[in-house]
Amino acid sequence: MSESQMNDSTFSRLFIIMILAMTALTILLVVLASFASSDVNARLDEQYELENTQSVAERIAPVGTFSADSVSAPIAVATAPKTAEQVYASCAACHDSGTLEAPIVGDVAGWAPRIAKGIETLYNNAINGINNMPAKGGNGALSDDEVKAAVDYMVSKSK
Incomplete structure (x- = not known):
């Protein structure tokens, strides 16, 4: 090698x-x-x-935290009562279109039988509800007087 x-x-x-x-x-x-x-x-x-x-x-x-000791008294919130036209704005959803068989505001023939039963009956039906309409038209924040004012407004437009 x-x-x-x-x-x-x-x-x-x-x-x-x-x-x-x-x-x-x-x-x-x-x-x-x-x-x-x-x-x-x-x-x-x-x-x-x-x-x-x-x-x-x-x-x-x-x-944050909540302490019951920090609250001395409930605070009342004052709200101005709504006018009939303002309350009717929430009623208009049904009463302008006839939704759920609601009588259309301005329809004299549709309102005549209801008006004939008396204003107290209309107030009671509007406050407590009737047929498809819930109590206070579904707006529980309304006072009875505000609902009555809205009923008066709709009746005056439907005579």
Whole structure:
């Protein structure tokens, strides 16, 4: 065997040994990094959960609190009575179109039999409801006097 052939075979063996050593070193480093990062990942997950829980708690926390000690007496809110025309605005949804068999304001023939029963009957029906019409036309915030004023308004337009 010549010297150049021996150097080539020695080089080849050394080259293969170096490749195997580097591969083994790489695998060792990957395994060590995996062990090291598993602890870091667990701590990062715990931190994320903690921050996420605090963030959600802050977003859904009440903006204020109520204490019964801070309230001495109920505050009465005074509202001006509505005019008949203002009250009729909520009645108009049905009484302008005849929805649910409501008599149309201005239809003398449609209102005549109702007017014949008397104004007190009309008031009672409007306040308590009748057939398809709910009490106070579905607007429970109206006073009885406001409903009566609206009835008077519709009757005056339908005679």
